[in-house]
Amino acid sequence: MQFEVFTLLPEVFPPYLESSILQRARQRGLIEVHVHNIRDYTHDKHHTTDDIPYGGGGGMVMKPEPVFDAVESILGVQPDCPIILLTPQGRVFNQRIAAEFSLQEKIALICGRYEGVDERIRTRLVSDEISIGDYVLTGGELPALILIDAISRFIPGVLGDPDGASDDSHASGLLEYPHYTRPPEFRGWDVPEVLLSGDHAKINQWRREQSLRRTFERRPDLLEKAELSEADRKMLEQIRKTKREGS
Numbered sequence: 001m002q003f004e005v006f007t008l009l010p011e012v013f014p015p016y017l018e019s020s021i022l023q024r025a026r027q028r029g030l031i032e033v034h035v036h037n038i039r040d041y042t043h044d045k046h047h048t049t050d051d052i053p054y055g056g057g058g059g060m061v062m063k064p065e066p067v068f069d070a071v072e073s074i075l076g077v078q079p080d081c082p083i084i085l086l087t088p089q090g091r092v093f094n095q096r097i098a099a100e101f102s103l104q105e106k107i108a109l110i111c112g113r114y115e116g117v118d119e120r121i122r123t124r125l126v127s128d129e130i131s132i133g134d135y136v137l138t139g140g141e142l143p144a145l146i147l148i149d150a151i152s153r154f155i156p157g158v159l160g161d162p163d164g165a166s167d168d169s170h171a172s173g174l175l176e177y178p179h180y181t182r183p184p185e186f187r188g189w190d191v192p193e194v195l196l197s198g199d200h201a202k203i204n205q206w207r208r209e210q211s212l213r214r215t216f217e218r219r220p221d222l223l224e225k226a227e228l229s230e231a232d233r234k235m236l237e238q239i240r241k242t243k244r245e246g247s
Contacts, residue, residue, distance in 0.1 A: 001030070001031050001032070001102065001104065001105065001106070001107075001151070001152070001155055002031070002032045002033075002034070002105065002106040002107075003031065003032065003033045003034070003106075003107060003108075003109060003148050004034050004036065004074055004075065004081075004106065004107070004108040004109070005033065005034065005035045005036065005108075005109045005111065005144055005148075006036050006038055006067065006070050006071060006074075006108065006109065006110045006111065007035060007036070007037065007038065007111040007139075007140070007141055007144070008037070008038050008039060008049060008111070008113050008139070009111070009113075009139065009141050010035045010036070010037045012141045012142075012145075013033070013035045013141070013144075013145065014035075016145050016149075017033055017145075017148075021149075021152070021153075021158060021159065022148070022149065022152060024158075025152055025155070025157075025158045028157065030152075030155055030156075030157050030158050031148075031152050031155060031158070033148060034074075036070055036074060038066050038067060038070045039066070040070070041066045041067075041069040041070040041073060042065075042066045043065070048063070049062060049063055049066050050062050050063060050113075050114050051063055053115065057115075058115070059114055059115030059116075060114040060115055061114060061115050061116060061117065061118055062112065062113060062114055062116070062117040062118060062121070063118060064117075064118040064120045064121050064125075067110065067117065067118075067121050067125065068121070068125060071083065071108065071110070071125060074108075075108060079108065080106075081104060081105070081106040081107055081108055082101070082104060082107045082108065082127050082128055083107075083108045083110065083125060083126045083127045083128070084107060084108065084109050084110065084126065084127070084128045084129070084130050084147070085110045085112060085117065085121070085122060085126040085128070085129045085130070085140075086109060086110065086111055086112055086130055086131075086132075086140030086143040086144055086147075087112050087116070087117075087122075087129050087130070087131060087140065088131045088134070088135070088136055088137075089129060089131065090128070090129030090130040090131040091128075091129065091130060091131065092130075092131050092132070092133065092134075093130050093131065093132050093133075093143075093146070093147065093150070095150070097130070098147070098150040098151050098153070098154060099154050101147070101151045102151045102152075102154035102155055107151075109140070109144040109147060109148075110125075110126060110140070111139055111140030111141050111143075111144050112139060112140045113138070113139040113140065130143070130147065131143075132146055132147075172211075172226070172227075173222060173225060173226030173227060174211045174212065174214075174215045174222060174223075174226055175211060175214045175215045175218060175219055175222070176211060176214075177206075177207040177208070177210040177211040177214065178210055178214070180192070180195055184196060192206070194206045208232070208235070209235050209239075212232060212235050212236050212239060213239050216236065216239050216240070216243075223236070
């Protein structure tokens with residue numbers, strides 16, 4: 001899969017992309033990340049990419065010309081891939097959207113900056129707008145890295161565990177169950193006995209119950225949309241009952 005990133009701060013990207021899972025994925029040719037400096041597509045000696053907003057107000061606005069020229073120089077006048085603007089005004093990114101984007105052969109990410117971008121970028125160039133949450137960052141570079149990371153995890157071969165992405169929190173609509181590793185006892189705290197039993201049916205049942213319990217306690221809003229089996233609903237009812245009796 002190919003990521004085309006358009007930014008005013010290209011130096012932000014190499015440290016993260018050259019580490020861990022993403023580095024190995026790039027070395028194996030599973031993903032490509034091309035980072036383009038929008039300033040390279042300006043036409044004045046000062047490489048101006050922003051200007052004051054029409055109508056007054058604070059802050060600066062990213063100019064349309066450099067962004068259009070950068071995207072069209074790399075992708076053509078009629079790009080054949082999604083062009084995503086990272087902005088707090090976009091739809092909120094989640095695991096389902098990451099999975100959808102992973103089916104694309106190529107996506108472009110435009111990193112907003114300053115007070116925002118000229119509205120003509122939003123209405124005439126981009127095909128989607130994504131936010132990573134209800135807060136404001138200095139720019140779209142961190143959100144772009146988050147999208148690259150989350151999307152890449154769905155690409156076959158990127159994770160060592162082929163089931164890794166499907167086991168992650170939110171992949172099934174629930175938070176993930178607790179994990180333990182060696183030693184079996186640490187400072188008097190033991191690993192749950194069921195995990196040492198070798199009984200995979202019981203382990204899977206325990207993990208499902210823990211996932212439901214953790215979601216109920218920490219993110220009950222997720223349960224409204226999660227796909228639950230009849231067995232899940234019975235476990236959840238027991239969890240609720242225990243919670244009521246303990247309160």
